[in-house]
Amino acid sequence: MLRTTPKINKIYLLIRAKDKEAAFDRLTSEIMESKLFKCLKEMHGESYESIIRSKLVPIVGNIHEPNLGMDRIIAHQIAHEIDLIVDCAANTTFDLRYDLALEANVNGPYQLMLFAKKCKNLKLLIHFSTAYASGQREGLIYEKPFTMGGSITKEKVTSHSPSTKFPSLIAANELDFVSKLKNAIENNCFEQIMKDLGDERAKLYGWHDTYSFTKAMGEMVIDSMREGIPIVIIRPSTITSTYEQPFSGWVQGFRVIDPAIVFYGKGDFPGVLGDPNCLVDVVPVDVVVNATMAAIAKHGHLQIPELNVYHVASSSVNPLSSSQLMNYCYEFFHSFPFVNSKGDQVKVKNMKYFDNMSDFSNYISKKLLKQPDDVQELNEVEHSKMQIRFKRKVEYLKNFSKVYEPYAFYKGWFHNGNMRKLMEDMSEEERKNFDIDLSKINWRNYFLGIHILGVKEHVLKGRS
Secondary structure, eight states: TTTTTTTTEEEEEEESSHHHHHHHHIIIIITSSSGGGHHHHHGGGHHHHHHHHHHHEEEEETTTTTGGOOOOOOOOOOOOHHHEEOOOOOOOTTOOOOOHIIIIIEEEHHHHHHHTTTTOOOOOEEEEGGGGGTTTOEEOOOOOOTTBBBBBHHHHHHHTTTTOOOOOOHHHHHHHHHHHHHHHHHGGHHHHHHHHHHHHHHHHHTOHHHHHHHHHHHHHHHHHHTOOOOEEEEEOEEESSOOSSSSOOOSSOOSHHHHHHHHHHHOOOOEEESSSTTBBEEEEEHHHHHHHHHHHHHHHHOOOOOOEEEEEEOTSSOOHHHHHHHHHHHHHHHHHHBOOOOBBBBOOOOOOSSSHHHHHHHHHHHHHHHGGGGGGGGGGHHHHHHHHHHHHHHHHHOOOOOOOOHHHHHEEEEEOOOHHHHHSSHHHHHHHOOOOOOOOOOOOIIIIIIIHIIIIIIITTTTO
């Protein structure tokens, strides 16, 4: 926004922090000093800091509190000023405790909608969800909104037997159920019960995990409360590093597929629990941003009180299989290997695929616990420590693979007709400046020449 719409007045940033000073520090360190903003520094020169500080206003708050946790006077001021809300606050841990996931991903949208209704000049609300909110749906998945009371299981049950009744999924009931349960559970086993409960409830209603389940419920809450507010729900698939804008390869943090890529490059991930033909749906983060900007321009202008869903996803227009991705990783690390602590280059081998946890677990245990020649020379204490480290690594990889197992065998792909219509509505200049055409990306060139290099530079900071 700051780069492409310089006439923008203010952007209020809701930041979790203990006070104004801490919020200001986060604004400085996480945004203004980020490498992502170097193009703005070059654009504005010495006036960069004063210009950015005049437009970015940090506000102490928390999305799942009344008034979004803001000071009452500030909340009142903001409610009378803003014409656009962009909500990307969420907890994205797949196997999070159910109570915490509900608080962030369901109560958060509830509090947001209460606040949005106080905003007299609001023209549009953008909410970020995930394409995987579609849960255990299979085949071509359309950009359909979720409505309160529906569920994936209910869809399947009623499609096979229209007369069969399945319990309705009501977000308020889930929040109330967990609230009462919290008061009845003893502290010593609370965390595990809540973690297991989220997984059980998700699977009961047709989702893979607590994250995608609560994100779908968040969508239901927004739909049920929207009344006359125009809503756009953006559902990206797996977000990866920037493709072009403002420069190639920028990424923040270890994203979903990146741990597997790095573990593989370091020789710690010799096999994968997954289907080699499964589609890995990835989308560069700048394409997600461009689609959001285009949707804001279109629906902010139209101001029709309806809800529109956009799948920002590649699987239906530019499919990439798991085996293709790992072949690109092999090609990269074969040419540019990691160097281990002894200064030796790590030699990668072609990835092996397994369709069950037992075979996968046995294979990685044998591979990682296999003793290299120099291990024989270690004394008993050092040898014991090394074995413990290996076993921890094996357990970590097993847990990691278990969390991502549903997505490594995913049987759906995402229709993005709304995205294509959005592209058609843009002028030639807009399509150039806000490129959202995923069909033209060459995935081999992207992973070999952009993404893996970006992860090494911005996440690993050049460390092997």
